[in-house]
Amino acid sequence: MRATTIHGPRDIRLSEVPAPAIAAPTDAIVKVVAGCICGSDLWPYRGENPIDEGSTIGHECIGVVVETGSEVRRFREGDFVVVPFVHCDNTCAHCRHGAQSACMEQGWTESGQAEYSHVTHADGSLVKTDGPPDDDLLPSLLSLADVMATGWHAAVSAGVEKGSTAVVVGDGAVGLCGVIAAQQLGAERIVAMSRHESRQRLAREFGATDVVAERGEAGEQAVLELTGGVGADAVLECVGTGASMDTAFAIARPGSTVGFVGVPHGVELPVRRMFQKNVGLAGGIAPVRRYLPELLDLVLARTIDPGKVFDLTLPLEEVADGYRAMDERRAIKVMLRP
Amino acid sequence: MRATTIHGPRDIRLSEVPAPAIAAPTDAIVKVVAGCICGSDLWPYRGENPIDEGSTIGHECIGVVVETGSEVRRFREGDFVVVPFVHCDNTCAHCRHGAQSACMEQGWTESGQAEYSHVTHADGSLVKTDGPPDDDLLPSLLSLADVMATGWHAAVSAGVEKGSTAVVVGDGAVGLCGVIAAQQLGAERIVAMSRHESRQRLAREFGATDVVAERGEAGEQAVLELTGGVGADAVLECVGTGASMDTAFAIARPGSTVGFVGVPHGVELPVRRMFQKNVGLAGGIAPVRRYLPELLDLVLARTIDPGKVFDLTLPLEEVADGYRAMDERRAIKVMLRP
Numbered sequence: 001m002r003a004t005t006i007h008g009p010r011d012i013r014l015s016e017v018p019a020p021a022i023a024a025p026t027d028a029i030v031k032v033v034a035g036c037i038c039g040s041d042l043w044p045y046r047g048e049n050p051i052d053e054g055s056t057i058g059h060e061c062i063g064v065v066v067e068t069g070s071e072v073r074r075f076r077e078g079d080f081v082v083v084p085f086v087h088c089d090n091t092c093a094h095c096r097h098g099a100q101s102a103c104m105e106q107g108w109t110e111s112g113q114a115e116y117s118h119v120t121h122a123d124g125s126l127v128k129t130d131g132p133p134d135d136d137l138l139p140s141l142l143s144l145a146d147v148m149a150t151g152w153h154a155a156v157s158a159g160v161e162k163g164s165t166a167v168v169v170g171d172g173a174v175g176l177c178g179v180i181a182a183q184q185l186g187a188e189r190i191v192a193m194s195r196h197e198s199r200q201r202l203a204r205e206f207g208a209t210d211v212v213a214e215r216g217e218a219g220e221q222a223v224l225e226l227t228g229g230v231g232a233d234a235v236l237e238c239v240g241t242g243a244s245m246d247t248a249f250a251i252a253r254p255g256s257t258v259g260f261v262g263v264p265h266g267v268e269l270p271v272r273r274m275f276q277k278n279v280g281l282a283g284g285i286a287p288v289r290r291y292l293p294e295l296l297d298l299v300l301a302r303t304i305d306p307g308k309v310f311d312l313t314l315p316l317e318e319v320a321d322g323y324r325a326m327d328e329r330r331a332i333k334v335m336l337r338p
Numbered sequence: 339m340r341a342t343t344i345h346g347p348r349d350i351r352l353s354e355v356p357a358p359a360i361a362a363p364t365d366a367i368v369k370v371v372a373g374c375i376c377g378s379d380l381w382p383y384r385g386e387n388p389i390d391e392g393s394t395i396g397h398e399c400i401g402v403v404v405e406t407g408s409e410v411r412r413f414r415e416g417d418f419v420v421v422p423f424v425h426c427d428n429t430c431a432h433c434r435h436g437a438q439s440a441c442m443e444q445g446w447t448e449s450g451q452a453e454y455s456h457v458t459h460a461d462g463s464l465v466k467t468d469g470p471p472d473d474d475l476l477p478s479l480l481s482l483a484d485v486m487a488t489g490w491h492a493a494v495s496a497g498v499e500k501g502s503t504a505v506v507v508g509d510g511a512v513g514l515c516g517v518i519a520a521q522q523l524g525a526e527r528i529v530a531m532s533r534h535e536s537r538q539r540l541a542r543e544f545g546a547t548d549v550v551a552e553r554g555e556a557g558e559q560a561v562l563e564l565t566g567g568v569g570a571d572a573v574l575e576c577v578g579t580g581a582s583m584d585t586a587f588a589i590a591r592p593g594s595t596v597g598f599v600g601v602p603h604g605v606e607l608p609v610r611r612m613f614q615k616n617v618g619l620a621g622g623i624a625p626v627r628r629y630l631p632e633l634l635d636l637v638l639a640r641t642i643d644p645g646k647v648f649d650l651t652l653p654l655e656e657v658a659d660g661y662r663a664m665d666e667r668r669a670i671k672v673m674l675r676p
Binding site for chain 1: 432436437439495566571591592593594595598601602605606607612613614615616618619622623625
């Protein structure tokens with residue numbers, strides 16, 4: 001099959017690789033209808049993460065089940081499914097506690113930017129729609145494989161509740177989905193920290209009531225002013241750098257929680273400030289499967305439209321262009337159609 | 339008045355210093371009935387914190403109000419009060435959110451090991467008993483000024499709930515009070531990590547169902563075995579060193595929270611592990627005032643008896659002996675009577 005592979009920094013190719021096959025009786029194979037590029041794919045793309053030369057890349061997709069192992073009970077050929085980027089049995093102790101991303105049988109989507117994808121523990125991992133979904137819903141359904149669920153996890157981890165003032169640090173696809181999540185969870189005021197006009201517009205469309213374009217200390221000051229010197233009730237950290245984490249802790253009011261979902265790179269947590277101000281940290285790799293039933297309902301009812309984060313759609317052959325567009329921030333998020 | 343002062347590492351003296359006076363109309367002066375030595379007093383005592391030579395030390399006391407400022411409404415001469423080690427107005431935005439230890443009008447008890455103590459924002463800070471309490475209740479009432487409320491904060495921050503498996507890291511007075519808190523909050527299994535027999539005994543008396551005497555990796559393995567390889571639902575970190583924090587994160591199950599109340603010294607938080615396992619961190623300086631009404635009821639009803647952490651009572655004159663006893667771990671906690 002054709003799959004996206006990475007061979008070095010900024011060296012993305014569409015290659016011919018062996019198609020995935022059922023390896024365990026709980027596996028399923030999904031024919032990819034749409035995949036996409038994640039902000040976290042840019043870490044290896046930029047050479048900031050180690051690269052396993054020639055390996056497939058891409059962990060988000062939706063598609064149609066084409067084969068199932070002998071023990072898969074809930075899915076069969078032809079089912080349209082969302083594939084969470086972390087697979088889980090959804091029955092182990094960690095899953096039962098809502099930490100499906102740390103499932104004892106954890107697996108990963110390894111070829112989301114490809115023609116086929118392999119899913120472990122299909123019964124636990126997948127969710128399906130009733131029949132094939134309307135075409136215009138595909139982007140939003142695709143967002144559930146990672147970014148919408150990840151933004152949701154940031155908001156849940158930060159403890160957003162009815163009436164909260166929530167601040168979203170980061171205006172990538174996850175941050176923008178975090179705005180949707182904060183709004184759905186009842187935040188009264190949602191501050192999007194973004195300096196890109198197109199992203200600011202989308203943030204407002206998703207429910208942001210305020211936009212702070214400044215960064216660093218100026219941005220922190222702006223948030224403190226917006227909150228009457230108190231700070232935010234909930235901060236969604238959707239970047240993962242040391243600078244964004246510092247901002248998150250600087251604007252979180254005492255007694256609040258920073259919900260973090262950006263893969264940490266060069267982060268040193270301010271433990272003394274956390275202690276003195278009673279600001280907690282929660283979050284991590286999103287337990288996508290935990291939120292999927294609820295998020296699928298919201299998408300199918302057209303209550304939320306996270307698919308708007310896809311502002312560029314390319315045929316799979318042009319995946320390298322997609323990476324370039326995201327790297328140069330010309331696109332928020334790129335959808336790929338095999 | 340006579341007050342305990344610190345002059346250098348291991349140099350504790352009882353000195354004559356000016357008695358505190360009303361400085362603001364919201365102040366009160368309390369005649370100390372009992373004060374005590376805190377584990378955190380040992381940081382400067384051991385020279386691990388900077389010392390302001392000749393300054394008073396000691397932040398925990400109970401006593402009788404002897405003078406109030408003109409704006410104090412809720413207290414008057416003769417009231418028996420618990421003095422939280424952090425003072426607060428209990429009305430600002432942070433206090434209303436339960437973060438009284440980060441009150442915008444924050445003040446501190448500065449002479450708890452002395453004859454008199456000065457309380458700022460008395461109306462917000464203090465709680466009183468109905469009339470003078472029974473003498474045998476004094477130790478438990480004194481524990482409410484810090485350690486019992488701090489152990490409670492660890493348990494609340496760690497999210498202990500009915501049926502939880504809670505692990506308490508640290509067998510000092512705070513850790514032991516953490517055991518009480520975990521039990522009151524409904525934990526089904528409470529593991530005390532302690533290698534001192536007398537403290538193990540007290541932990542069991544307070545509700546610990548299991549004791550792990552090992553430290554470091556061996557201790558972590560022991561807890562994992564006790565929990566069937568899953569890890570703890572809630573971890574109370576009651577020490578504050580790098581080693582104890584590492585243990586806390588090693589034994590917390592994915593999706594759980596480490597509640598930390600030990601003043602961090604040399605702690606580097608394992609942000610990647612936190613991210614990968616979805617283990618959060620919450621807590622900090624205990625908002626004592628928030629918990630006081632509830633804890634006072636529990637003590638007065640004799641439902642809890644945290645006063646048992648005081649295993650040595652000395653006259654104030656012998657305060658230097660008290661420090662030595664705690665430093666050498668001959669005493670869990672020392673009560674001082676002026």
